[in-house]
Amino acid sequence: MKTISLDGAMVPLAEGQTVMECALAANIPIPHLCYLPGFAPHGSCRLCTVKIDGRFASACTQPAMEGQHVEIDTEELRQVRLSLLRMLFVEGNHYCPACEKSGSCRLQKAAYDEGMLDLHYRPWYPNRQMDASHPDVLIDRDRCIFCELCVKASRDVDGKNIFGISGRGIDTRLVVNSKSGLLADTDISAQDRAVEVCPVGAILVKGRGFEVPIGKRLYD
Amino acid sequence: MIRLATCSLAGCFGCHMSFLDMDEKFLALVERVEFDRSPFTDIKSVGKCDIGLVEGGLCNEENLAALKEFRENCSILVAVGACAINGGIPAMRNRFSMDECLAEAYLDGIGIENPQIPADPELPVLLKKVCPVHEAVRIDYFLPGCPPPAGAFEVLLEALLKGEKPVLPEKLIHYD
Ligand code: SF4
Numbered sequence: 182m183k184t185i186s187l188d189g190a191m192v193p194l195a196e197g198q199t200v201m202e203c204a205l206a207a208n209i210p211i212p213h214l215c216y217l218p219g220f221a222p223h224g225s226c227r228l229c230t231v232k233i234d235g236r237f238a239s240a241c242t243q244p245a246m247e248g249q250h251v252e253i254d255t256e257e258l259r260q261v262r263l264s265l266l267r268m269l270f271v272e273g274n275h276y277c278p279a280c281e282k283s284g285s286c287r288l289q290k291a292a293y294d295e296g297m298l299d300l301h302y303r304p305w306y307p308n309r310q311m312d313a314s315h316p317d318v319l320i321d322r323d324r325c326i327f328c329e330l331c332v333k334a335s336r337d338v339d340g341k342n343i344f345g346i347s348g349r350g351i352d353t354r355l356v357v358n359s360k361s362g363l364l365a366d367t368d369i370s371a372q373d374r375a376v377e378v379c380p381v382g383a384i385l386v387k388g389r390g391f392e393v394p395i396g397k398r399l400y401d
Numbered sequence: 402m403i404r405l406a407t408c409s410l411a412g413c414f415g416c417h418m419s420f421l422d423m424d425e426k427f428l429a430l431v432e433r434v435e436f437d438r439s440p441f442t443d444i445k446s447v448g449k450c451d452i453g454l455v456e457g458g459l460c461n462e463e464n465l466a467a468l469k470e471f472r473e474n475c476s477i478l479v480a481v482g483a484c485a486i487n488g489g490i491p492a493m494r495n496r497f498s499m500d501e502c503l504a505e506a507y508l509d510g511i512g513i514e515n516p517q518i519p520a521d522p523e524l525p526v527l528l529k530k531v532c533p534v535h536e537a538v539r540i541d542y543f544l545p546g547c548p549p550p551a552g553a554f555e556v557l558l559e560a561l562l563k564g565e566k567p568v569l570p571e572k573l574i575h576y577d
């Protein structure tokens with residue numbers, strides 16, 4: 182049996198698995214955001230950064246290979262994750278008390294897990310266009326972390342191809358595939374996988390408000 | 402006696418309410434600390450203190466002056482709550498221009514009589530953008546939450562009174 186070492190634990194590896202898949206199968210947590218089982222890895226958030234034989238790599242995209250030594254839970258990597266999370270927070274507008282996703286948000290949960298108490302960096306306070314045109318679904322682009330999960334879900338699961346990520350660097354943003362660029366002119370529905378899959382409060386179903394009381398939410 | 406100062410800048414006093422929420426433990430605390438400037442004492446300017454707790458972000462020049470005064474006088478300065486840490490709800494005005502904000506509040510808003518933008522010289526000048534306190538001064542510790550739970554204040558002060566570094570357990574870390 183081929184094995185890989187994850188923080189010293191010898192874990193079996195199957196043909197074609199990534200480091201992340203090996204770790205998940207062995208119940209060894211590697212923090213991650215843009216990766217979701219069932220979707221092709223995207224490798225954009227870098228939260229899953231690990232050290233493989235002394236070199237940084239993203240666990241969700243790195244093929245697992247016999248005999249690799251993977252470091253996950255080290256102080257150095259904790260600092261890397263903390264910096265990445267802080268950068269994700271400052272390049273958006275994350276006012277959790279006013280966000281309907283709060284308590285069920287994977288970005289927020291990841292930051293709790295890393296013990297993030299402050300932003301450290303200067304918040305950028307972006308001003309990207311909000312899209313409230315659709316009767317049932319809302320987009321707040323200032324909470325998007327560009328994970329592309331909605332893009333893949335809409336294209337590959339819903340068969341609608343509604344979302345895309347456009348632009349580069351700090352100008353990157355979520356775009357909607359309709360002539361007007363507005364959600365109202367697409368055939369999106371609140372039941373779409375693309376809506377449900379968003380890990381943050383960037384794509385929200387309207388009319389739900391703060392439906393689940395504090396204390397009963399997913400990560401409370 | 403440890404001297405403790407607290408203030409609310411661009412905040413809602415919710416963090417102070419949560420601080421008081423430690424109920425009977427607050428009585429034990431006041432045996433060990435003396436309050437300097439704080440809404441609890443109504444002292445208006447801060448003297449030399451061991452610990453300063455700052456609620457709220459910076460939205461006007463008065464906030465900025467108060468924060469600097471706290472930094473100069475407090476050995477340990479703690480940013481308390483979401484607004485102090487990332488600007489919070491008041492920072493939601495940052496996506497609008499100052500003119501738009503003032504017009505919405507004083508000229509075009511619903512139910513406004515005698516619309517005019519206040520210009521009394523006593524009023525502090527607004528900053529162009531609301532910003533967190535770590536933008537202006539060095540901050541020693543952060544207590545997240547909107548508001549931070551009473552238990553987080555307990556953990557913080559318990560450690561600081563012993564001269565230790567506070568470590569918040571994960572269940573006391575939340576941003577809402
Ligand atoms: S998307 Fe998540 S981190 Fe951002 S404001 Fe909403 S709950 Fe907070």
Ligand code: SF4
Pocket residue numbers: 324325326327328329330331332344355378379380381383384
């Ligand atoms: S809208 Fe949500 S799912 Fe889509 S890219 Fe942004 S964060 Fe990811």
Ligand code: FES
Pocket residue numbers: 212213214215216223224225226227228229230239240241242
């Ligand atoms: S989870 Fe691997 S890069 Fe985002």
